[in-house]
Amino acid sequence: MINLEVPKKFGTLVNLAHQAAAEVFRPISRKYDTAEHTYPHELDMFTAMVDGMNASGESSGAGAGGVRRAEATKGEVHNGSNMSSALGIIEMCWGDVGLLLALPRQGLGNSAIASVATEEQQARCSGKWAAMAITESSCGSDSAAITTTARLDGDHYVLNGEKIFVTSGERADAVVVWATLDRSRGRGAIKSFVVEKGTPGLTVVGCEHKLGIRASDTATLHLQDCRVPVENLLGTPEILPDHGFAGVMQTFDNTRPLVAAMAVGVARAALEQTRTLLAEAGVTVDYDRPANAQHAAAAAFLAMEADWEAAYLLTLRASWMADNNKPNSLQASMAKAKAGRTGVDITLRCVELAGSVGYGERELLEKWARDSKILDIFEGTQQIQQLIVARRLLGKSSAELK
Numbered sequence: 001m002i003n004l005e006v007p008k009k010f011g012t013l014v015n016l017a018h019q020a021a022a023e024v025f026r027p028i029s030r031k032y033d034t035a036e037h038t039y040p041h042e043l044d045m046f047t048a049m050v051d052g053m054n055a056s057g058e059s060s061g062a063g064a065g066g067v068r069r070a071e072a073t074k075g076e077v078h079n080g081s082n083m084s085s086a087l088g089i090i091e092m093c094w095g096d097v098g099l100l101l102a103l104p105r106q107g108l109g110n111s112a113i114a115s116v117a118t119e120e121q122q123a124r125c126s127g128k129w130a131a132m133a134i135t136e137s138s139c140g141s142d143s144a145a146i147t148t149t150a151r152l153d154g155d156h157y158v159l160n161g162e163k164i165f166v167t168s169g170e171r172a173d174a175v176v177v178w179a180t181l182d183r184s185r186g187r188g189a190i191k192s193f194v195v196e197k198g199t200p201g202l203t204v205v206g207c208e209h210k211l212g213i214r215a216s217d218t219a220t221l222h223l224q225d226c227r228v229p230v231e232n233l234l235g236t237p238e239i240l241p242d243h244g245f246a247g248v249m250q251t252f253d254n255t256r257p258l259v260a261a262m263a264v265g266v267a268r269a270a271l272e273q274t275r276t277l278l279a280e281a282g283v284t285v286d287y288d289r290p291a292n293a294q295h296a297a298a299a300a301f302l303a304m305e306a307d308w309e310a311a312y313l314l315t316l317r318a319s320w321m322a323d324n325n326k327p328n329s330l331q332a333s334m335a336k337a338k339a340g341r342t343g344v345d346i347t348l349r350c351v352e353l354a355g356s357v358g359y360g361e362r363e364l365l366e367k368w369a370r371d372s373k374i375l376d377i378f379e380g381t382q383q384i385q386q387l388i389v390a391r392r393l394l395g396k397s398s399a400e401l402k
């Protein structure tokens with residue numbers, strides 16, 4: 001039977017993450033929203049704590065870097081690092097999603113490495129903060145159109161191209177770059193490569209000013225004749241046409257539930273604050289009376305909570321499936337689509353319910369509404385998630401349903 005309680009063994013992790021969100025993230029949330037592109041040095045101590053927890057084995061993956069799939073154990077169910085990462089991220093994004101994204105060594109590149117690297121590669125990348133670079137000026141949603149190339153030259157690959165909108169692209173120690181081995185051979189030729197900061201030929205061109213998540217740097221990277229050792233290719237170098245993006249797309253099965261978890265965390269922050277503000281205005285939410293017999297704001301609140309619960313449960317399901325080595329592309333996209341949209345809807349509705357108080361900067365509601373939007377864009381937009389869900393349900397290929 002499915003058990004929807006937070007697994008007991010993750011209780012400590014959830015409490016610690018919540019405490020950190022309340023005591024480290026919240027107090028500096030507005031500061032780094034205003035001081036865009038300034039590194040939040042307050043995170044250093046916190047990062048050391050997360051590293052310590054991971055090293056001591058006290059938590060099986062306290063951040064985005066822990067999403068490694070265990071081999072399925074026959075007949076046993078398992079709550080592992082995908083679930084603990086999602087639960088920890090929900091709590092920390094209740095504190096501040098921009099700061100979570102700015103946390104050293106917890107980048108989406110770390111998830112990409114954890115998802116597809118061999119044991120040897122995983123060990124070599126351990127302790128490194130990795131960003132993930134897929135998007136280019138001519139390809140966002142359509143990642144099959146990647147133009148960055150990787151040419152084999154002796155025992156190195158030579159990378160050429162430009163990547164835009166790379167989260168943590170300026171601050172991270174390494175970047176996981178998607179590039180094609182041979183454009184004429186389609187998706188199967190797209191591979192991911194770990195490029196360490198300081199590698200000749202890799203330059204940070206600049207950072208973006210953004211609507212939200214301003215504590216997180218978003219960089220443009222240029223790769224010119226950038227040589228990386230062959231062993232930095234993640235997964236298999238073989239071009240397998242019938243495997244599509246095999247080796248790179250599976251990263252998304254692990255990372256999309258994490259982005260969904262971010263949206264769930266921010267939305268919960270907005271709901272909690274709105275409940276407080278409504279109570280101060282004399283509106284209480286009553287769970288024993290029908291919504292349509294209550295104040296309109298209370299009825300709206302109840303509807304938002306129901307939506308939030310659906311997003312939360314879909315996120316946990318997708319993470320649980322990853323932990324149990326079950327194919328979860330459909331469920332990961334469902335979770336990301338539902339949570340991404342719910343996050344945007346809830347945070348903006350909370351601004352509306354709180355009126356001018358919600359729109360002003362004394363509260364964080366307006367910030368959460370700005371921060372939420374990206375969670376419905378990166379790692380695949382709302383529309384792309386819906387497209388993936390439709391393809392999976394209808395049994396259509398990407399060529400048949402575009």
Ligand SMILES: Cc1cc2nc3c(=O)[nH]c(=O)nc-3n(C[C@H](O)[C@H](O)[C@H](O)COP(=O)(O)OP(=O)(O)OC[C@H]3O[C@@H](n4cnc5c(N)ncnc54)[C@H](O)[C@@H]3O)c2cc1C
Pocket residue numbers: 108131132133134135139140141142164165166167168210213218374377378379380381382383384387402
């Ligand atoms: C703050 C920020 C951080 C980011 N971080 C990273 C990162 O770390 N690494 C990285 O690689 N990228 C990153 N991105 C890029 C992000 O993943 C892309 O912006 C996203 O995938 C969408 O691509 P696009 O912007 O090119 O939009 P487009 O693909 O041009 O899409 C524009 C619109 O058209 C819709 N659309 C596109 N195709 C279809 C279709 N077939 N059917 C229906 N609708 C469609 C989209 O949903 C969207 O609404 C980041 C972006 C931002 C803003």
